[in-house]
Amino acid sequence: MLSTGKLRPTLGLVRRPWCASAAxxxxxxxxxxxxxxxxxxxxxxxxxxxxxxxxxxxxREQVFPFPRLNQQDYDQLQxxxxxxxxxxxxxxxxxxxxxxxxxxxxxxxxxxxxxxFGMQVPLEYGGLGLSNTExxxxxxxxxxDGAIAVTLAAHQAIGLKGIMIAGNAEQxxxxxxxxxTGEHVAAFALTEPSSGxxxxxxxxxxxxxxxxxxxxxxxxxxxxxxxGIADVFTVFAKTEVVDSKSGEVKDKVTAFIVERSFGGITSxxxxxxxxxxxxxxxTVHFEDTPVPIENVLGEVGGGFKVAMNILNGGRFxxxxxxxGIVKKLIEQTAEHATTRTQFDRKxxxxxxxxxxxxxxxxxAYAMESMAYLTAGIMDRWPGGSPDCSVEAAMVxxxxxxxxxxxxxxxxxxxxxxxYMKEYPYERYLRxxxxxxxxxxxxEILRMYIALVGMKxxxxxxxEKLKELKRGNIGVILQTVRQRWGSGFGMGPSHGFVSEDRFxxxxxxxxxxxxxxxxxxxxxxxxxxxxxETLLARHGxxxxxxxxxxxxxxxxxxxxxxxxxxVSRASKAVVMGLPNYDHEVLMAxxxxxxxxxxxxxxxxxxxxxxxxxxxxxxxxxxxxxGNYIAAHPLDRTHDFDNIDVVPPQR
Amino acid sequence: xxxxxxxxxxxxxxxxxxxxxxxxxxxxxxLHKMANLRVLVxxxxxxxxxxxxxxxxDNSGVVTDGVxxxxxxxxxxxxxxxxxxxxxxxxxxxxxxSCGPAQAQETIRTALAMGADRGIHVEVTGKEYENMTPLHxxxxxxxxxxxxEANLVILGKQSIDGDNNQTGQMTAALLDWPQATFASxxxxxxxxxxxxxEIDGGLETVKVTLPAVITADLRLNEPRYATLPNIMKAxxxxxxKHKAADFGVDLTPTLEVVGVEDPPVRQAGQKxxxxxxxxxxxxxxxxx
Numbered sequence: 001m002l003s004t005g006k007l008r009p010t011l012g013l014v015r016r017p018w019c020a021s022a023a024x025x026x027x028x029x030x031x032x033x034x035x036x037x038x039x040x041x042x043x044x045x046x047x048x049x050x051x052x053x054x055x056x057x058x059x060r061e062q063v064f065p066f067p068r069l070n071q072q073d074y075d076q077l078q079x080x081x082x083x084x085x086x087x088x089x090x091x092x093x094x095x096x097x098x099x100x101x102x103x104x105x106x107x108x109x110x111x112x113x114x115x116x117f118g119m120q121v122p123l124e125y126g127g128l129g130l131s132n133t134e135x136x137x138x139x140x141x142x143x144x145d146g147a148i149a150v151t152l153a154a155h156q157a158i159g160l161k162g163i164m165i166a167g168n169a170e171q172x173x174x175x176x177x178x179x180x181t182g183e184h185v186a187a188f189a190l191t192e193p194s195s196g197x198x199x200x201x202x203x204x205x206x207x208x209x210x211x212x213x214x215x216x217x218x219x220x221x222x223x224x225x226x227x228g229i230a231d232v233f234t235v236f237a238k239t240e241v242v243d244s245k246s247g248e249v250k251d252k253v254t255a256f257i258v259e260r261s262f263g264g265i266t267s268x269x270x271x272x273x274x275x276x277x278x279x280x281x282x283t284v285h286f287e288d289t290p291v292p293i294e295n296v297l298g299e300v301g302g303g304f305k306v307a308m309n310i311l312n313g314g315r316f317x318x319x320x321x322x323x324g325i326v327k328k329l330i331e332q333t334a335e336h337a338t339t340r341t342q343f344d345r346k347x348x349x350x351x352x353x354x355x356x357x358x359x360x361x362x363x364a365y366a367m368e369s370m371a372y373l374t375a376g377i378m379d380r381w382p383g384g385s386p387d388c389s390v391e392a393a394m395v396x397x398x399x400x401x402x403x404x405x406x407x408x409x410x411x412x413x414x415x416x417x418x419y420m421k422e423y424p425y426e427r428y429l430r431x432x433x434x435x436x437x438x439x440x441x442x443e444i445l446r447m448y449i450a451l452v453g454m455k456x457x458x459x460x461x462x463e464k465l466k467e468l469k470r471g472n473i474g475v476i477l478q479t480v481r482q483r484w485g486s487g488f489g490m491g492p493s494h495g496f497v498s499e500d501r502f503x504x505x506x507x508x509x510x511x512x513x514x515x516x517x518x519x520x521x522x523x524x525x526x527x528x529x530x531x532e533t534l535l536a537r538h539g540x541x542x543x544x545x546x547x548x549x550x551x552x553x554x555x556x557x558x559x560x561x562x563x564x565x566v567s568r569a570s571k572a573v574v575m576g577l578p579n580y581d582h583e584v585l586m587a588x589x590x591x592x593x594x595x596x597x598x599x600x601x602x603x604x605x606x607x608x609x610x611x612x613x614x615x616x617x618x619x620x621x622x623x624x625g626n627y628i629a630a631h632p633l634d635r636t637h638d639f640d641n642i643d644v645v646p647p648q649r
Numbered sequence: 650x651x652x653x654x655x656x657x658x659x660x661x662x663x664x665x666x667x668x669x670x671x672x673x674x675x676x677x678x679x680l681h682k683m684a685n686l687r688v689l690v691x692x693x694x695x696x697x698x699x700x701x702x703x704x705x706x707d708n709s710g711v712v713t714d715g716v717x718x719x720x721x722x723x724x725x726x727x728x729x730x731x732x733x734x735x736x737x738x739x740x741x742x743x744x745x746x747s748c749g750p751a752q753a754q755e756t757i758r759t760a761l762a763m764g765a766d767r768g769i770h771v772e773v774t775g776k777e778y779e780n781m782t783p784l785h786x787x788x789x790x791x792x793x794x795x796x797x798e799a800n801l802v803i804l805g806k807q808s809i810d811g812d813n814n815q816t817g818q819m820t821a822a823l824l825d826w827p828q829a830t831f832a833s834x835x836x837x838x839x840x841x842x843x844x845x846x847e848i849d850g851g852l853e854t855v856k857v858t859l860p861a862v863i864t865a866d867l868r869l870n871e872p873r874y875a876t877l878p879n880i881m882k883a884x885x886x887x888x889x890k891h892k893a894a895d896f897g898v899d900l901t902p903t904l905e906v907v908g909v910e911d912p913p914v915r916q917a918g919q920k921x922x923x924x925x926x927x928x929x930x931x932x933x934x935x936x937x
Contacts (some may be wrong), residue, residue: 078755
């Protein structure tokens with residue numbers, strides 16, 4: 001029985017003492033859509049999860065229990081998964097799409113008929129109105145063909161997202177219905193030859209015409225997915241904006257909805273790419289394209305924010321898409337490993353091969369846990385629209401790199417066969433390479449993650465500092481205790497592991513995950529102290545310390561992955577899902593491995609590291625423009641006499 | 650006074666206590682405009698065709714727990730045919746029926762998403778479900794056809810788990826309706842249906858008067874995908890729940906499954922160089 005002697009609560013009615021949402025009824029009497037929705041006015045819900053890690057705070061209520069759908073939505077989702085899976089199995093010839101560098105018209109029409117072009121468009125505009133979680137689930141299936149996945153994402157995750165989040169009622173009613181059915185295809189036009197990661201430096205201009213009724217768009221965009229087939233573009237251009245206070249005229253980015261039918265729009269020929277060859281990517285030129293002022297998306301001058309909001313919103317689904325690919329590859333590759341015999345044994349009996357599969361499975365587990373945790377936080381946030389951009393960025397960075405390494409490992413298991421075009425592995429590898437580049441390069445996202453986190457921590461620390469200066473005893477004692485405690489490696493316990501067999505108030509991890517959770521706790525404490533140390537050491541200059549920021553980002557990405565994995569395994573145990581013991585093993589192992597990586601990075605951050613030397617080497621090479629070291633065989637004339645002569649003893 | 654009178658329909662309607670006058674009007678209507686069929690389609694939840702079947706260790710059956718299930722492929726074809734009749738304005742209502750445990754509702758939902766108007770779930774669980782045979786199912790289908798006043802019942806020719814190929818035929822017999830099985834083409838002509846059947850010898854074309862029972866064969870049509878928008882619309886369609894007893898059907902088993910085994914592993918063949926060698930080998934093995 002239980003060590004605490006407490007009465008065991010029935011699993012279905014885990015009581016949350018400070019709100020009545022257990023029964024699905026909010027304290028106000030409102031029926032809750034999601035069984036895990038909680039009280040809006042609780043202070044813990046001021047900001048989503050990850051930023052708080054930077055100050056050593058682990059807000060367990062935001063990540064435990066792992067998000068879940070109610071039974072009705074879950075059943076409906078399962079129903080939707082079937083036809084989509086069948087379509088991709090029977091009617092999609094990925095090899096042909098890759099060879100032809102084109103998606104056949106019937107396949108595209110099939111996707112439109114299935115309803116996949118309007119997954120998140122609200123029901124009233126003819127879409128499916130799917131939540132982020134449901135969208136992520138279907139993303140697992142569409143990812144099986146990279147070109148199709150990118151075509152769909154370019155259309156709805158970024159192409160028409162602008163209209164959905166920043167459009168006014170007229171714009172939505174005018175454009176969304178046809179976009180939802182796929183009658184019109186959308187594209188997102190931001191990138192220019194001189195503006196990739198630096199999106200604010202775009203040069204396409206939109207000048208207000210003399211009549212004041214429309215803007216004239218001039219400029220060129222490159223690498224626009226769906227650029228050749230789109231009817232509706234979300235275009236970003238610089239407009240002159242008069243600052244209302246100072247009267248100064250500035251150039252600011254504005255977002256426009258541009259129809260191809262407006263005229264003056266030309267698309268170049270499709271780019272010949274390494275991967276996702278079936279996806280149409282081309283340049284798009286605008287020459288005096290008239291855009292009515294009603295088509296300004298959001299406010300004139302507010303385009304940059306619109307762009308960032310659009311891009312931030314869709315990133316998390318890369319976790320589930322990536323996991324979908326890796327899981328499928330595990331199955332295919334396992335078939336090879338269980339049948340192929342070498343040295344009189346099946347491949348699967350060799351530990352090196354076992355490690356490869358474990359690595360792939362752990363990464364897939366982490367990717368999907370992070371993706372659905374993020375989607376769940378977004379879906380169940382009281383009041384909607386939390387800023388989960390950092391979480392989404394973390395999912396994207398982790399998933400893109402994990403997919404690349406996992407696909408490479410899967411190819412490796414097959415050896416020479418994996419290298420052949422007959423097998424799909426080389427195509428998956430080529431398709432996966434783009435993941436680290438588009439939707440925000442991983443380098444930029446790492447900087448974003450670290451800087452947003454640091455800024456959050458910095459602001460809070462500034463407040464604390466003020467209080468300390470004022471002589472606020474409470475804060476002083478707290479700081480001392482934190483420092484002292486962390487110094488001994490025993491930081492404040494976040495108490496997110498439950499002591500008894502059942503998970504207490506519902507916001508804790510199951511005890512079987514104690515091993516992993518304790519490591520996570522330790523890392524959270526370490527991060528809290530490390531952030532303070534770094535800010536004290538570098539101050540505002542930390543923005544330039546990219547190698548430091550990179551480590552901080554990697555550490556926090558790992559911690560978010562650990563959180564997601566512990567939360568999900570917890571849910572598996574509590575719900576009694578099949579094979580939950582395997583999940584617990586995976587979760588604890590993942591935490592141990594990632595903890596080890598993190599400790600190495602903490603060590604590098606705290607003490608000596610090779611950063612300065614590495615930067616010098618890099619700078620020298622870039623200054624010269626090539627490899628500097630002399631050739632291994634190089635010699636000079638004068639030193640003939642000092643050839644190798646053993647010393648005379 | 651009485652043009653060609655549909656005795657069968659007359660009896661079935663009288664037995665469901667309909668008004669006499671309406672019977673006559675209905676018959677006339679049926680004569681002049683057989684355009685409004687009410688179609689009853691049976692859909693069965695079976696293990697998905699792509700799944701590798703495993704026999705339970707105690708040889709009492711196959712493993713079904715945690716295994717992917719979906720609609721029987723022939724039932725999908727039956728459903729598709731019904732939907733096409735509706736699109737051609739020949740059918741006015743399609744009712745999807747399934748007998749089975751709670752999960753059978755998923756199959757009915759798929760049928761609703763394909764185009765059925767409403768569903769009927771006859772709940773049969775546990776041992777009763779495991780021992781259910783085509784005779785039980787056809788008794789339920791027959792009673793339903795009468796209660797629902799259907800004039801066309803379309804079923805798949807067989808299910809891929811039972812492979813019995815009996816339900817359609819038994820249902821027709823119980824209703825005393827004509828049957829057209831293994832249909833590969835169905836066309837409506839005035840007051841009857843012209844059905845092309847795939848039989849061992851080739852193709853046979855028959856005419857059946859309505860009401861009738863049809864069982865669908867593989868080449869009848871290519872079933873559509875249940876599109877996601879339709880799946881969402883299907884949420885609003887109703888599924889009525891019943892038990893077998895509601896139809897006066899006793900589910901006492903009439904068959905007992907004694908054992909289930911894997912098929913024997915296929916032996917490797919042997920290659921021979923000449924006919925003489927072949928004959929010699931055949932003689933040796935005692936076959937010739």
